[in-house]
Amino acid sequence: MQREAARLLQTGKAIAFVPTMGYFHEGHLALMREGRKHGDALIISIFVNPTQFGPSEDFQTYPRDPDRDASLAESVGVDVVFAPEAEAMYDKAYQTYVDLEMLPQYLCGPSRPGHFRGVATVVAKLFNIVRPHVAIFGEKDYQQFVIIRRMVRDLHLDIRIIGVPIVREPDGLAMSSRNTYLSEDERRSALSLLQALQQAHKNVAQGIRDAGQLIHEASELIRSYPYTKIDYVAVCDPETLENVSRVEGPTLMALAVWVGKTRLIDNTILTIDY
Amino acid sequence: MQREAARLLQTGKAIAFVPTMGYFHEGHLALMREGRKHGDALIISIFVNPTQFGPSEDFQTYPRDPDRDASLAESVGVDVVFAPEAEAMYDKAYQTYVDLEMLPQYLCGPSRPGHFRGVATVVAKLFNIVRPHVAIFGEKDYQQFVIIRRMVRDLHLDIRIIGVPIVREPDGLAMSSRNTYLSEDERRSALSLLQALQQAHKNVAQGIRDAGQLIHEASELIRSYPYTKIDYVAVCDPETLENVSRVEGPTLMALAVWVGKTRLIDNTILTIDY
Numbered sequence: 001m002q003r004e005a006a007r008l009l010q011t012g013k014a015i016a017f018v019p020t021m022g023y024f025h026e027g028h029l030a031l032m033r034e035g036r037k038h039g040d041a042l043i044i045s046i047f048v049n050p051t052q053f054g055p056s057e058d059f060q061t062y063p064r065d066p067d068r069d070a071s072l073a074e075s076v077g078v079d080v081v082f083a084p085e086a087e088a089m090y091d092k093a094y095q096t097y098v099d100l101e102m103l104p105q106y107l108c109g110p111s112r113p114g115h116f117r118g119v120a121t122v123v124a125k126l127f128n129i130v131r132p133h134v135a136i137f138g139e140k141d142y143q144q145f146v147i148i149r150r151m152v153r154d155l156h157l158d159i160r161i162i163g164v165p166i167v168r169e170p171d172g173l174a175m176s177s178r179n180t181y182l183s184e185d186e187r188r189s190a191l192s193l194l195q196a197l198q199q200a201h202k203n204v205a206q207g208i209r210d211a212g213q214l215i216h217e218a219s220e221l222i223r224s225y226p227y228t229k230i231d232y233v234a235v236c237d238p239e240t241l242e243n244v245s246r247v248e249g250p251t252l253m254a255l256a257v258w259v260g261k262t263r264l265i266d267n268t269i270l271t272i273d274y
Numbered sequence: 275m276q277r278e279a280a281r282l283l284q285t286g287k288a289i290a291f292v293p294t295m296g297y298f299h300e301g302h303l304a305l306m307r308e309g310r311k312h313g314d315a316l317i318i319s320i321f322v323n324p325t326q327f328g329p330s331e332d333f334q335t336y337p338r339d340p341d342r343d344a345s346l347a348e349s350v351g352v353d354v355v356f357a358p359e360a361e362a363m364y365d366k367a368y369q370t371y372v373d374l375e376m377l378p379q380y381l382c383g384p385s386r387p388g389h390f391r392g393v394a395t396v397v398a399k400l401f402n403i404v405r406p407h408v409a410i411f412g413e414k415d416y417q418q419f420v421i422i423r424r425m426v427r428d429l430h431l432d433i434r435i436i437g438v439p440i441v442r443e444p445d446g447l448a449m450s451s452r453n454t455y456l457s458e459d460e461r462r463s464a465l466s467l468l469q470a471l472q473q474a475h476k477n478v479a480q481g482i483r484d485a486g487q488l489i490h491e492a493s494e495l496i497r498s499y500p501y502t503k504i505d506y507v508a509v510c511d512p513e514t515l516e517n518v519s520r521v522e523g524p525t526l527m528a529l530a531v532w533v534g535k536t537r538l539i540d541n542t543i544l545t546i547d548y
Contacts, residue, residue, distance in 0.1 A: 091427075097372070128432070
């Protein structure tokens with residue numbers, strides 16, 4: 001891959017890159033279609049990165065289907081699929097990590113210690129291997145998106161980071177490879193995430209600005225569904241991820257909810273129309 | 275600098291890079307002459323990096339002489355001097371750090387907490403700005419050299435790291451910008467560092483293999499000089515920096531000694547001739 005990247009660089013072609021963990025759904029394909037627009041060559045990676053999973057998380061059971069992924073990638077015009085082995089990414093003496101001081105402390109950070117260190121590290125590594133001009137990330141993982149954007153600025157990587165809006169199932173559930181873990185009953189309860197966000201939009205449209213009230217009502221709605229357990233419901237600055245007390249401009253509402261044994265996330269930007 | 279680096283990359287020129295903190299002595303010039311051999315274009319940076327200095331260290335007083343540095347750089351054929359302001363390297367929301375898990379714990383690590391995190395971070399940043407094919411580091415800062423080499427491997431940077439042997443004053447003192455801090459009396463005591471290393475070479479040649487004995491004799495020699503206070507004397511693996519108990523192949527002997535208020539370092543590779 002490094003040789004191929006060096007070759008592409010020399011041709012002067014713009015390289016677009018979509019890092020993924022595979023098991024593609026429409027959300028991934030939307031990232032690839034967006035990448036297609038921004039590069040002469042479109043490279044994707046498929047790598048279930050061990051360093052971003054906690055010891056009690058689903059690294060081993062994370063769904064994988066490389067053959068289906070390859071044909072889906074081809075169908076949207078991907079030029080190169082980079083699917084390294086873990087040993088090629090982390091040798092025995094491996095010990096270097098990229099970490100951010102503030103952004104990983106918010107939202108998913110407290111329940112997933114080390115997760116964003118693993119994400120920032122593997123994305124930095126993939127960027128150095130693939131050497132893209134543009135990289136595409138989904139806004140479903142909003143915290144990841146702002147962390148990568150900040151890392152790119154801080155480390156002076158010459159890469160444009162583009163976010164793609166959440167892609168949803170027909171009934172509104174945000175697409176995720178982890179949705180396959182849900183039973184039929186859990187699947188119905190999973191709709192509470194989007195409903196809570198939609199209710200917040202309505203509340204803001206009706207003049208409610210207080211973050212505490214918005215969080216309270218979202219939490220009540222989610223709790224009214226069976227199998228749900230809230231990890232967090234947060235209303236925060238979309239750049240710094242710091243909590244805000246009032247919605248006064250574009251504001252991120254983000255939530256993480258356990259539905260049975262599956263942890264789901266979703267988010268939206270609340271805005272005020274004048 | 276990023277624009278110039280992108281332009282150079284497109285021309286297909288090999289870029290050699292020497293990162294420095296300025297206040298040049300012959301050691302720096304040796305790095306630049308080595309760089310000259312490996313690149314079509316030779317870029318150096320001059321940046322006294324605040325994040326690698328501890329709160330009680332000499333960031334404010336570190337010697338600076340940009341005009342003299344510029345003419346010395348020109349005299350050895352440097353093409354570009356990159357001398358950024360601190361605000362350009364670390365903006366107000368800056369928060370990303372590159373850190374290694376093991377290598378910074380040894381040798382200078384315990385007395386300089388955060389130092390190697392600052393070094394790895396700024397070197398990663400400079401590499402991303404300058405985008406060199408080859409980078410040159412002095413072996414006087416041996417721990418820094420192995421840390422950078424490991425970081426480059428771990429992060430898949432496509433950069434060849436070359437080490438240059440220590441350059442010494444006529445009387446044997448390893449060149450350092452900090453030597454200017456020494457009084458005349460301290461300057462004489464500073465010679466104990468090299469003498470301790472030379473004595474270790476003799477001891478090994480005479481069949482002594484025990485690391486403890488080598489360390490003891492080196493320490494005794496250093497302590498026999500006035501104004502000296504040992505930070506560490508270590509005998510260790512030159513790749514992992516882990517202490518070894520016996521000299522059985524190429525082995526790093528490294529030391530850090532306070533001479534008055536100046537902390538000096540020196541090192542050598544002990545080898546066994548059969």
